[in-house]
Amino acid sequence: MVKHTVESCSKAKMAIRDTLDVVGGKWKLVLISVLRSGKKGFNELSREAGISPRILSKELQELEMNGLVSRKVCDTKPVTVQYELTPYSGTLSEVLSAMEKWGYQHRNKIVQGVE
Amino acid sequence: MVKHTVESCSKAKMAIRDTLDVVGGKWKLVLISVLRSGKKGFNELSREAGISPRILSKELQELEMNGLVSRKVCDTKPVTVQYELTPYSGTLSEVLSAMEKWGYQHRNKIVQGVE
Numbered sequence: 001m002v003k004h005t006v007e008s009c010s011k012a013k014m015a016i017r018d019t020l021d022v023v024g025g026k027w028k029l030v031l032i033s034v035l036r037s038g039k040k041g042f043n044e045l046s047r048e049a050g051i052s053p054r055i056l057s058k059e060l061q062e063l064e065m066n067g068l069v070s071r072k073v074c075d076t077k078p079v080t081v082q083y084e085l086t087p088y089s090g091t092l093s094e095v096l097s098a099m100e101k102w103g104y105q106h107r108n109k110i111v112q113g114v115e
Numbered sequence: 116m117v118k119h120t121v122e123s124c125s126k127a128k129m130a131i132r133d134t135l136d137v138v139g140g141k142w143k144l145v146l147i148s149v150l151r152s153g154k155k156g157f158n159e160l161s162r163e164a165g166i167s168p169r170i171l172s173k174e175l176q177e178l179e180m181n182g183l184v185s186r187k188v189c190d191t192k193p194v195t196v197q198y199e200l201t202p203y204s205g206t207l208s209e210v211l212s213a214m215e216k217w218g219y220q221h222r223n224k225i226v227q228g229v230e
Contacts, residue, residue: 012148012151013145015215015217015219016148016214016215017218018218018219018222019217019221020141024139024140024141025139026140030128030135033127033131049128091217092217095210096131098212099130099131101209102130102134103132104133106133106134106206107130
């Protein structure tokens with residue numbers, strides 16, 4: 001058990017905020033989890049994650065800027081674009097698996113509460 | 116290493132989305148991390164987390180609705196209200212500590228990249 005002092009708490013608060021600045025919001029972690037199954041085209045991503053193209057484009061730009069997703073223009077006719085996770089995005093696996101676990105247990109708790 | 120199949124990925128995606136529905140957004144996890152140091156009044160929370168009262172009130176209501184924060188009206192003059200974490204909020208500790216760790220390492224990475 002870590003002791004909660006004012007100083008350690010404000011450091012922790014800042015670190016959590018840093019993380020939320022990069023992967024917070026409604027979509028970024030969902031996009032990362034969708035891309036874990038392999039690279040995808042823009043429309044495919046939009047469909048699988050259920051995000052409108054306008055928002056998806058903005059989210060992907062931000063993920064790219066933070067080195068989590070890479071964008072590859074393929075020399076096809078017409079030109080196609082593919083998005084894939086960078087190796088650096090692997091550093092988020094602990095965050096993702098903790099959220100995944102919590103999501104499961106929270107859903108179970110609610111389902112049990114309703115029965 | 117967990118194998119990523121279509122089925123396990125869509126389950127994982129749903130669980131992550133469930134978690135984001137409850138604690139996603141800009142403020143909820145920050146509020147929870149602020150409340151980890153003990154119960155707080157409304158103005159204190161607003162100041163410490165740097166959230167406007169209007170948004171804070173909405174966020175606290177949602178956290179209360181999901182059983183993560185409890186609101187206690189104290190019989191003082193004038194009446195004061197205190198917010199504190201519920202025991203259930205403790206189930207989020209793994210999510211919080213993973214985000215804290217990631218925030219630290221990401222900040223270090225950026226600082227090193229700039230130097």
